[in-house]
Amino acid sequence: MQNLLNPKWLFVLNTLPLVVLALLLGAEYGVIHTLLPPDSKKLWLVLGSLLVGLGVVHAGYAGWQLKRKQPLPALYGALTLAAYIAFLYLYGYHLDHLFPREVPRWMVPGEMPLYAGTFLMPTLAHAALVILLNLTPADQPHRALPNFGVALAVPVGAYLFGQLVLPWWRVPGGQFGQHALVVLFITGTLVFLFFLARGVYILLTRKAGVWAEYQLLWKVLITLVMPVLGLLVNSGVLFRDLGAPASGIFGNFHGWWFYGLAVLNGALLCVPAPTDKWWRLALLAGRSFTLAYTLYFFLVFLPFLPLSVVAVVAVGVGFLMLTPLLLLLVHLRELSQDVEVLRTYFSRRLVIGVLIASSLLLPLGITANYLYCRQALHQALAYIYTPDYSKPTPQINANPLLYTLERVRAHKDPSASVFGSELPYLSTYFNWLVLDNLTLSEEKLQRLEQVFGSERPVYNREQFQREEPEEESRPQLTKLTSRSHYDARQAAWSSWVDLEITNPDQWGNAEYHTTLALPLGCWVQEYYLDMHGRREKGILAEKKSAMWVFAQIRNEQRDPGILYYLTGNRLALRVFPFAAREVRRTGFRVLHKEPVALQIAGQTVQLGEVAASATQPLRQSVTTSGGQVVYLSATAKQALPLVQRRPYYHFLLDASATASAKPTVYQQRIESFLQQRPGAKATARYSLVNSEITTLPAGTDWLSAWQATPATGGYYLEGAMQRLLAEAWLHPTPEYPVLVTVTGSLEWAVLPANFAALQAATPEQSTFLVLAADGSAQAHSLLQHSSQPLLPTETPAEGRAVRAWPTAEQPRAYLPDNEQPSVVLGAETFYLPPALGQTWQDGLWLQGYQLYQARNPAAAEPMRLAAIRGSFRSGILSPLTSYLALENEAQKAALLRKQNEVLAGNAALDVDDDVQRMSEPELWVLLLAVGIWGLRNWYRHQKGVALAK
Missing domain, CATH: 1.20.120 (Four Helix Bundle (Hemerythrin (Met), subunit A))
Known part of the structure; x- marks a missing residue:
């Protein structure tokens, strides 16, 4: 030492x-x-x-x-x-x-x-240790008992002072009395800790006398009994009247390995030193191994040491807070003695090497465990959110994943006591190493648990659709206007859409929110919001960061406005707050190739001059360099050949652990369904769906295969449908799939809000079918609210003719036969140019990336950051970005900081939600603040009593 x-x-x-x-x-x-x-x-x-x-x-x-x-x-x-x-x-x-x-x-x-x-x-x-070591030289005799006496006198004196002196003490006025109490509290704490540590240090250096004779006894007390007692009290096993929360007073140290390491550490520190040099070296390695355990608890409790006097006085078992300090002194002393003895037998390099290497084993083991959790989590996230449809579905080990999800959920638990977090410091390390300092939203946690778990989770499916704002809002759109200009340089229109919004109510703090469908080939390039008498331009930021900042500012009742994509070509516009009877103005600029009509909140506005374009319609397609992305105008699309494709039924069989019935129960339903459709049985295909998707080869006995498949995981219908739709999109044929789910209850299926991003795979239809008990089929929409069945009047006609691009003989895509333009990918591979400009064609590049990302998520993921940067440079809104109007520079700086955090992490992770978890350093300051606050209140009370007298 x-x-x-x-x-x-x-x-x-x-x-x-x-x-x-x-x-x-x-x-x-x-x-x-x-x-x-x-x-x-x-x-x-x-x-x-x-x-x-x-x-x-x-x-x-x-x-x-x-x-x-x-x-x-x-x-x-x-x-x-x-x-x-x-x-x-x-x-x-x-x-x-x-x-x-x-x-x-x-x-x-x-x-x-x-x-x-x-x-x-x-x-x-x-x-403090420098003072202790200088005042306690090893070559001079020292007595431990007087030091313990001084240390004990501090809490005893504090108790007597509080009980006998303070009630009669006339405290001085002003702030002097407050400062005096704080200085007295700090001085007493320092004296208590110093003399207590000095007394233990003297015991450790004693080689003879009564203390040395009973060294094993007090070693067992400090290194074994007190640590185990501390863990039991923290967990509430002992002294339940202290009100220990489920997460522990100072942290969740409920794991068996905490107790195991406490016993192992105490045994190693108490065992007599062997005379054999090799056994002594082994003992050094063992004591070094548990040094990380001792240091960890010392760091955890180090901030609480200033409160140790208060804890000893107020709570009988408060002395246990001193255990890590005393344990560290014993541990360091034993290690220093081992090193001193072993250096006479071995080289200094070997001894120090064993000390360092053994000390790193426990931290490295924890790191390896966290890396294993990280691998399991990120592999599962990639499987769910960026799957590779060109490869068979990978096998995910559910056990480490579910363990990781349990840890993540524990860190997010809002019921955790403010007097402890999940694992002090280790939780922070876990969040950094496993979660990239981000988190998982409740939606994603539940989705992962449902896909890979074996139990049916209870949750509200509507939570998966909360990102979409409701159409109803108190403020109303009272005026909608536009200003259009044709830019001959880029051969496109630039139109401003201006909204005047009024809050008709006498109540304030209202929010305006609406959704709008942006016609294909239109890109939003600018956004503004009037606030405090000035026009604030929107900042184009990463979407998750912008949504988080918007939510935080909204909670502060400040002035944000945001514009972002929902799904497909649908956008959301939100403005907050509106005072009573207030009128606010906002708007955005749109780049578009052809004149279009835009509908917002029931009102329609014309962008561009229809008369001017009618004389010269866009008959040719517009293609990016290399022919990667192609824009087909409505006129150009009408020139394509019209074809009729044949449907076939693809049954998605529930082979999950959550299935409510055996496969034989569904056999009659499937047979009845096929008999009602002549010729359907010959072309029908089957896939087994649980946490994985297995498509059976043609001619396979699907019932036998279904019965032989182990029931594992959840009914991951979302992944199965996405894979089949993407394959149909990637490899267009004269046939198209009609997806039919076969399960006891769609309630337990994992479904997204919609499959709008993959609608291009089957332009003939916009529904999938759910097989009912009588063999009938119930239609569900692919475009919105996919978990809800369509009413008979809402079920669209299927099997419509489609347009083949570029030819009917060698089609690379099939397009809906409507009077709207379309965007298609002209090549199987895709890359973004290194630098995008600010023209309409640059927006076409970003649109192409979104199409590529929908059908090739794994291949598109490495280009995600490039797509976000491209959106920033071009100023064109994309599904990965959002326009956010902020009112001051501090909000903009906070947005930039949050954006940097998000962009550095996994794209499937989320920013922290509204649950504010107290971090480790806050705890000691909180307790110290409580203590000072109590002293201050006592001081004011005594002052009031003195004045009353």
Whole structure:
């Protein structure tokens, strides 16, 4: 332990934490500085300069001591403690001015105001150890009992002071009394911890006497009994009257391996040192292995040490909070003795190598476990959200995936106690390594559990459709106008659509939301929202980031407006808030090749001049370079040959663990269905569907294959239908599939809101069928609300003729025979150009990417970031981006920060939801704040009593 006096530790425990702290606080200041009042900016500058000054002084002193080859003296420890405690006191006292009310809470990460205490705590602990080691030299005799007596006197004195003195004490007026109480609290805590640690250290260095004779007894108490008792109390097994939550008081340490490591660690530290050098080396390896366990709990409880006196006084078992500190002292002492003895038998390099290698085993094991979870999760996400239709469905190991999902859900649990998180620090590490500092939405968690789990989850299917705003809203569209201009340079129209929206009610804080269908070949390129007497241009941002920022600002009752894609060519427009009787204006610019009529909230506006285009209609197709994306106008499409394709029925058989009946129950239904349709049996095809999709070869006995298939996972109907539709799109033939689901209840099938993105696969139809008990079929829409059956009056006619492109003899795509334009992919492969411009044809490139992504998700995924950057450069809205109008620079900076986080992670992951989980550093500050708040309230109460007398 004497190595801690080496000045090099200053760089590790002081300079490095200060650099990280300065970078984090500097980045946060760069986001919120435009919202700070002048006094707060000045305070940031003063405290920042003070912090940098402390860091420079410490780094310079460390370098000077290293050059002199001198250890750190006790004076250094005393000055460091005084300086950093004073800084933390000033920082905490002015915290409300550093992060004032003018700064919305969502802009400041939950742990940001508390980073100062978190990063400076190791420096404070090191300074205290420097004092301890200098005042307790090994070559002089010391007595442990007086140190324990002084340490015990602090909580006893605090209790007696509170019971006997305070009720009669006349507290001074003003803020002096408050500051005096806080200083007294800090001083008492430091004295208590110092003399307690010094007493234990003296015991560890004793080689003779009563304490040495009973060394095994107090070692067992510190290293075995107290750690196990602490785990039992934290979990609520003992002293349930303390109200330990299900997640634990200080963290969820319920796992058996916490208890196993506690017992193993205690046994290794208590076992007598063997005389054989190889056994002593093995003992060093074992003690080094559990060092990570000891250090982990020391770091977890280090922020709570300032409250140890309060805990000892207030709660009888509060002394258990001191266990990690005492355990670390014992552990480090035993390791230092092992190293000192073994260096006489082995080389220093070997001994230190064993120490370091063994110490890393436990962290590496945890890392390997998290990487395994990451692989399972990301493999499942790729299977669900970016499948490769050119390969057979992969086999996903459900066990590690479900374990990972359970961990993710535990981190999101809003019922977790504020006095503990899932696993302090380890949860943060898990979120970083497994989830890229993002999360999984409840929708995705439930979808993954339903696909790969063996039980029927209970959930509301409508939650999968919440992204789409309702048509009903209190504010109403009262005026819709347009301004069009033909741009001869790009041979396209540019039209502004302006909306005037009125809130007719006398209630405020209303939101306007509507949806609109954007005609094919039209791209949104600009957006604006009038706010506070000025016109604010919308920012084109990554969609998930923009949606998150919009939700946060909306919760603050501020002024956001957002425009984004839903599914297919449908857009959503949302504006918030509206005061009573308020009129607001918003609008967007559209690039379009031909004149179109646009409908919004029941009103229609004409974009472009129809008369001018009628004389010269667009008869030729428009193609991007390389012929990858082709735009066919309505006139050009009418020139294509008209063909009639033959339908065949493709049955999707429920082979999941959630199936409600055996395959033989459905045999009669399928036979009855086919008998009602002459000739259908000969061409029918079958696929077995659970968490995987297995299409049976022609002529296979589907019933035998169904019965022989193990019932695993859920009825992943979404993946099966997407795969079959994509294959029909990729390989167009004179036949097209009519999908028929065969299951006991569609309620347990995994279905999306719709399959609109894959509608191009079967332009003849827009429905799929669900086989009923009597052999009849119920139609469901592929375009919207796919889980709901269509009414008989809503069922569209199927089997319509379609247009073959480019020829009927060698078709590469089939298009609906309507009077609307179409966009098709002209090649099997697709690539985005390295740089997109701002023309209509650049929008065609982005449209081509969306088509390619729908039918080739896995191949398109590597181009996702390029597509987002292309949308940014062109200013053209895409399904991956959103237009967001913000009212100040701080909101824009926060959007950019969130966007960088999202773009660095897996595209299938989500940003954190509305559930705010308290991070580890917040806990100790919360408890400290509660303690200071209690002292302050007591002070005010006593002052009131004194004045009353």
